[in-house]
Amino acid sequence: MSPQDLAKRQAAEAALAYIEPGEVLGVGTGSTVNHFIDLIAEKRLVADIKGAVSSSNASSERLKQIGVPVLDLNQTGELSIYVDGADEANPALQLIKGGGAALTREKIVAAASRKFVCIADRSKQVDVLGKFPLPVEVIPMAQSYVGRELFKLGGKPKLRDGVITDNGNVIIDLHGVAITDPLALETTINQITGVVCVGLFARRPADVLIVGSTDGIQTITR
């Protein structure tokens, strides 16, 4: 396992402590979350979990494989805990997410959860968000229009080739914008017609960030 992968696994392992027995768990998407799902099985915690609401078809499949029932958010009500990774996190625990194209469902599950526990390796920590291209999920017929509107914001919008989201939409990645005011940019992009969701989690940041590294675990709480 690479040092980065090991760091992701360490963060994922620390997040197991947030699982509330008998509760429905929110589960995100990505390689760090895959460690979290695998660890639930390895540490024999499956029976503790009533079920999970998942943010992607990929995570749903992985959860079912280890025997965790995947539930419909419309049937569960508010969730106590949501565990997910991130592409970037700033000191206010605002995030860029969507490198795996799951941003919309991730934002929905995060919004419907009381506590959002974000797990990451140290490479994801930044002072200013925006080195990682900002993913925007867009209704396919609006992709050219939205691209032109995003261009006006000063960055370089690029269609993510060959990617269709679980919701049947496309992803435009906005490159080269240093996000000094995440709340304002989230609002601006949300208001572009044809945008389904922007992968900027400023209005709903993480509540806890667990960072894994070769030096060990660091837990940051908002």
Ligand SMILES: O=C[C@H](O)[C@H](O)[C@H](O)COP(=O)(O)O
């Ligand atoms: O759409 C994907 C998600 O936002 C992921 O949580 C994010 O891309 C981080 O993924 P990873 O854990 O693979 O670095």
